[in-house]
Amino acid sequence: MNNGDAAPPLLSVENVSKSFGGVHALRSGSFNLQRGEVVTIVGANGAGKTTLIKLVAGAHVPDSGRIMINGLEVLRSEHSVANMRERGIEVVYQDLALVPNMTAPYNLFLGRIPRKWGIFVDERKMRIKTREVLDKLNVTTVQDLSRPISSMSGGQQQSIAIGRAIAWGKEIVILDEPTAALGPNETAEVERIIREVRARHGTSFILISHNLDQVRRLADRIIVIHHGVTSREFKREEVTSDRLVKAITLGE
Numbered sequence: 001m002n003n004g005d006a007a008p009p010l011l012s013v014e015n016v017s018k019s020f021g022g023v024h025a026l027r028s029g030s031f032n033l034q035r036g037e038v039v040t041i042v043g044a045n046g047a048g049k050t051t052l053i054k055l056v057a058g059a060h061v062p063d064s065g066r067i068m069i070n071g072l073e074v075l076r077s078e079h080s081v082a083n084m085r086e087r088g089i090e091v092v093y094q095d096l097a098l099v100p101n102m103t104a105p106y107n108l109f110l111g112r113i114p115r116k117w118g119i120f121v122d123e124r125k126m127r128i129k130t131r132e133v134l135d136k137l138n139v140t141t142v143q144d145l146s147r148p149i150s151s152m153s154g155g156q157q158q159s160i161a162i163g164r165a166i167a168w169g170k171e172i173v174i175l176d177e178p179t180a181a182l183g184p185n186e187t188a189e190v191e192r193i194i195r196e197v198r199a200r201h202g203t204s205f206i207l208i209s210h211n212l213d214q215v216r217r218l219a220d221r222i223i224v225i226h227h228g229v230t231s232r233e234f235k236r237e238e239v240t241s242d243r244l245v246k247a248i249t250l251g252e
């Protein structure tokens with residue numbers, strides 16, 4: 001395909017599908033993501049949203065279709081979480097995947113614990129980096145880094161999970177229902193972080209949300225999944241709540 005001089009999208013997902021046994025979790029998922037863009041994915045429970053982003057994150061290998069990053073196809077053999085991370089894609093899953101009885105620095109460095117002389121955990125380095133990340137997000141409410149994160153509010157935990165995703169200089173951050181369990185103030189804080197990280201660092205976001213007001217506040221574009229198919233796409237300016245609800249429930 002010849003696109004002339006136009007740069008390819010940062011991420012391009014083309015007709016990916018995934019079944020588990022006889023269950024078609026995702027029949028056909030397609031969407032693009034540009035640098036610095038916020039794309040939201042909406043759809044009913046079980047529509048295939050999480051499955052779609054797990055394919056992008058490398059957690060599942062697609063049965064068919066393809067994923068391109070900067071115009072380069074991700075080969076089947078390259079389709080792993082480690083590889084997608086290396087290419088700049090990080091995910092915050094629905095359940096956050098944080099370890100509740102560990103501190104924020106330990107959670108931030110999960111799977112990447114730095115060691116001094118290859119033996120001792122470099123806690124100082126971890127604390128400094130954690131403070132840096134929280135400052136970057138302008139999160140001022142997490143003060144005591146020696147507390148286990150289970151003693152923090154849901155919003156603070158979400159901030160740490162998002163912080164972990166962006167801490168490693170990532171280009172694409174995927175958030176699966178980041179504010180589903182949060183109150184209004186914490187939700188506003190998470191939305192602020194998304195806006196700020198995008199504005200300051202040009203990070204792109206893929207956001208799954210059931211909160212249509214939130215979707216309309218944050219999204220540049222909205223992708224609708226209906227029964228495992230990305231059936232509609234809207235620009236934020238052109239969509240009304242009625243149309244969005246109709247697309248989600250009826251696929252039209």
Ligand SMILES: Nc1ncnc2c1ncn2[C@@H]1O[C@H](COP(=O)(O)OP(=O)(O)OP(=O)(O)O)[C@@H](O)[C@H]1O
Nearest residue numbers: 020023024025043044045046047048049050051052
């Ligand atoms: N590992 C799996 N094994 C079997 N079935 C699965 C698996 N993962 C997802 N499914 C099924 O695939 C369908 C899509 O699931 P998915 O989690 O992608 O939906 P979702 O749109 O994220 O829903 P929700 O809004 O409830 O989070 C559902 O019917 C689900 O039960």
Ligand SMILES: [Mg+2]
Nearest residue numbers: 049050051094
């Ligand atoms: Mg889901």
